[in-house]
Amino acid sequence: MTMPTNDTDARRTLQGLEDGNPSVRLRTALAVGTAPEPRFVDKLVDRCAIEPEFHVREALTWALTRHSPSTTVPKLVDELRSEAAQARSQALHTLSKIGDRRAWPAITRALLTDADDEVARSAWRAAVALVPEGEEPELAGALATQLGRGERATRLSLSRALIALGGEVITPLLRAAMTDPDPRVRRHALATERLSHNPDAGFEFAIEEAKRAVALGTAGREG
Known part of the structure; x- marks a missing residue:
């Protein structure tokens, strides 16, 4: 899969992250991570909160680690306040992989x-x-x-x-x-x-x- 060069391709990529076939979602996440695009960060974070397949979630996390922490960390920290357990869990998992200590203050006793x-x-x-x-x-x-x-x-x-x-x-x-x-x-x-x-x-x-x-x-x- 090649990464998008225009808005039509970008929409196709976003749709790929929601495809009913987990193999398509996996390939899309890997493609996004291979050629990072800041405009996809929001979608990657959102998908982490609901993705049912473990191996796809790992690909989503990997894709996020390929983007700039200045873009990903604030969005992941916001997810820590989500009511959805998977959103909190996956955001924490991704922050641990990114390893940016600016996220440390967000690791509260409530989360621990x-x-x-x-x-x-x-x-x-x-x-x-x-x-x-x-x-x-x-x-x-x-x-x-x-x-x-x-x-x-x-x-x-x-x-x-x-x-x-x-x-x-x-x-x-x-x-x-x-x-x-x-x-x-x-x-x-x-x-x-x-x-x-x-x-x-x-x-x-x-x-x-x-x-x-x-x-x-x-x-x-x-x-």
């Missing part, structure tokens, strides 16, 4: 604790990618409030985000969480600490080890 797991997970990844030097402890404190949340994928995402912030930052928070009244929080904190020391062991192994330690009442006594 969003009721939608996909939004929260995307916010955790974006926050770790964008956090300015020196603000890691505050971010870690906000993330630690989510220990014990959700199913395996959500807990693993949070563990990875915490580990990415570094042991010196997260160790006191994890040790404190190991004494939490909620056993889910204690298990998750212990599993995160063990995973940080032995990433090759895998999350499932760390969780099972943590379950045993919590059941035996030894969580937080090691080290």
